[in-house]
Every structure is written in structure tokens, then in C-alpha cells.
Amino acid sequence: MKTSALAKQGSWRLRRRSDVPLWLGIVIRLLAVVLALLLVGLVLELTGFDPAALGAKALKQTLGTAYGLQQVAILATPLIMTGLAVAVGMRMRLWNIGVDGQLYMGAFVTTAVALFVPLPPALKLPLMFLAGALGGALWILVPALLRAYWNVNEIITTLLLNFVAVLLVNHFAIGPWRDTATSILSATPRLPVLLPMLGSSYMHAGIFTPLIVAVLLTVVIQNTRWGYEVRMIGGSRGVAEFAGIPVLRQIMVILLISGAIAGLAGMIEVSGTAQRLSGTISNSYGYMGIIVAALANGSPLGVIVAGLLLAGLLNAGIVLQTSGLSVSAMLAINGVILIFAAVGEVAAQYRLVREEAEVTPNSNQPFIEECTPEVGEAVKQTEDSKP
Secondary structure, three states: OOOOEEOOOOEEEEEEOOOOOHHHHHHHHHHHHHHHHHHHHHHHHHOOOOHHHHHHHHHHHHHOOHHHHHHHHHHHHHHHHHHHHHHHHHOOOOOOOOHHHHHHHHHHHHHHHHHHOOOOHHHHHHHHHHHHHHHHHHHOHHHHHHHHHHOOOHHHHHHHHHHHHHHHHHHHHHOOOOOOOOOOOOEOOOOOOOOOEOOOOOOEHHHHHHHHHHHHHHHHHHHOHHHHHHHHHHHOHHHHHHOOOOHHHHHHHHHHHHHHHHHHHHHHHHHHHOOOOEOOOOOOHHHHHHHHHHHOOOOHHHHHHHHHHHHHHHHHHHHHHOOOOOHHHHHHHHHHHHHHHHHHHHHOOEEEEEEOOEEOOOOOHHHHHHOOHHHHHHHHHHHHOOO
16 A cells, blocks of 8 residues: 655745746846856956946947957857857767867867868858868767767766867868968968958858757757657667667767867858868867856757857956956956856756655655656656556
8 A cells, every 4th residue: 555645834945947938048047147246346346446437438339330240149159059069968968168179170170171161152052061061970970889889988088088089170270281372370371261251341151060069959959859859868778668669879969969060160160261271270169168058958059148148258358458357357258157057957847846846755746747758758758658
């Protein structure tokens, strides 16, 4: 016979939400950023700066001028792409820490195609897109195989390959592929085929790629059988295996997609922004992409917002350095804002509830309420089928 116990009257506890409403997530994140800005303003006031004047200057030169908006868009493009590369793995609780290396390899293979493949520009540019994605996917192939079939932690393997990619690119940039016609000693010649520029601005057509990729990922993950399987595996691998979902194959697929997106980020950087390959092509975009994906909680559309936020902060930091703030101070300010935003993202996933109902210890109801909707539905169906 099942036993039951009555929860203490008036007791409160935090319970994880099965689904966070979009409006609530936005409101809590904005509130967290506002609190961070208030804290930063207080510290600046105590150190002798005028936070209102500094904030107005940063806001005006970042979002109030055409040049500032263009710089934010250019900075946001690799941040969103690398954030998407990390976020797609997060859907299955996989952490691709090697996005930086995959970005380098995407740029490397793109440069090889641009410099050495004799094709007209109309054919070479699509081939460069394909080469960039292929370079990133191939660089994560070994970690994907190790994770899928030997359960080797992908965090370690992808991270270590970052250093290999940087050294490989440096070797070619200052060695066989070095531009000998100019005084640049650590980069390749300017690529003969580049992404088209948007009018007379500093922006190139590659800035639309992150938006397209984010929308495609959202549609596919939310509306296809493959996306449903990915969500099921991310919710509970055990339940997914019991349901007959090919978990190992999906691990391979999701990691290869992650690497391909990172490789595309490298292609856009080398053929749009930098226009030549060097050992500093990334500027740590791959590592910052991890922050972007974490702030967005793995949501592709949320990555766009988080990427724009981080790009705006980086550009504002450059502006404020001209007002007397040191690089260390700007890093600290950005860190405080990002930490508060991350705390807000976590806070949005919980709600405060008062337990007054009867609770049966053997019941699966608390588990069902706290897991993802897909896993919860699977558990409910299992419970209903019991005699």
C-alpha cells in the first residue's frame, strides 16, 4: 500500500519551470542588466567619474551614430555565429569549447580555396562558404567520434584542438602563404574574392548569415522530427534511448553542425572583415561565443540578442577608454554586467511556490513538472500505461 505525507503548511520552495515564458525571460534579463548598470554607476561615482556623462557618451557613440551601429553589427556577426555553434550543442547537453579552433580552420580552408582554386568569383564565393563549413566540421570530427562511441569528454578534446588550429594557421600565415609583396610579415595576401560590401558602409553581406542560421535552427529544432529527437536527448538521454532514438548518431550530427557553424564564422571573418588570414583572425570570438550561448540558455534567437548585447558592450568599452577608463576597468564593468545577466537567466528558470497539497513520495509528479515538456509527456504516458 502506498504511503503519503502532508507537506508543511505555509512552506515555500523554489521549483524549476518546465517552460519559461518569453516575456518573463526578457523582463528578468533586462532587470538584471539595469541592476548591474546601477552598481557600475555607483562604483564609478565613488572613484570620481561621472557615470551619467560616461553612459550618455558610450550610448551616443555606440548606438547614436551610423559608424557606431556598423561597428556593433561587425562585432556581433562572429559573436552570434560562435554563440550559435555552442548553443546547438547545448540542446543535447554537449559543450563544444573548440569553437575558436573550428573558426580558425574554417578561415584556413576558405583562404586555401580563395588563393589557389582557379575559378571565377561567381563560383568561388559559394565554394568558399562550403569550404568554411567543411573546415570547421572536419576539425570537430575526431572529438565527435570520441564522444559518441567512446564517451570521451568533448570539453577536453575540443579545447586542446584550439591550440593546434592556432599554431597551424600561424605556420602558414608567416610561412608558405605569407604576403611577400607588402611589409605585412604575419598574414597572407589579400583574398582575391571577398564578400560584397553593403553600399558605402563598413559592413559586408556576411552580417546577414547569423540571422539566417538562427532562424533555420529555430524552425528545424521546433518543427521537425530531428529537432524533437534532439530535445528529447537533451531532456533525458535515458528516456530517449528507451524510446528508440539513435542517440549516438544524433551526437555525431549535432557536433558536426556545431563545427560547421563555427567554420562559417571563420569564413565570414577572413573574407569579409579581415580580408586576409593571420594568427589573430579570431580575437577570442570562439571563447566569447560560449558566454553568448550561456546567456541565451541555448536559444538560437536568444543568441542574437546576447550577441548584440556583448558587441555593444565591447564597442562601448572602446569608446570609454578614450574618457580615461583603463582596459582593466572596462573588462571589470563588462564582467559585472554579464554576471548579472547570467544570474537573471538562471532566476527566470525558477518560480517560488507554496506547498500545501498532499505529496505522495512515490509519485513522479515533481519530476514531471521539473523536466522538459517532451520528457514529462513520455513519463506521463509510461505512468498511464501501468495497470
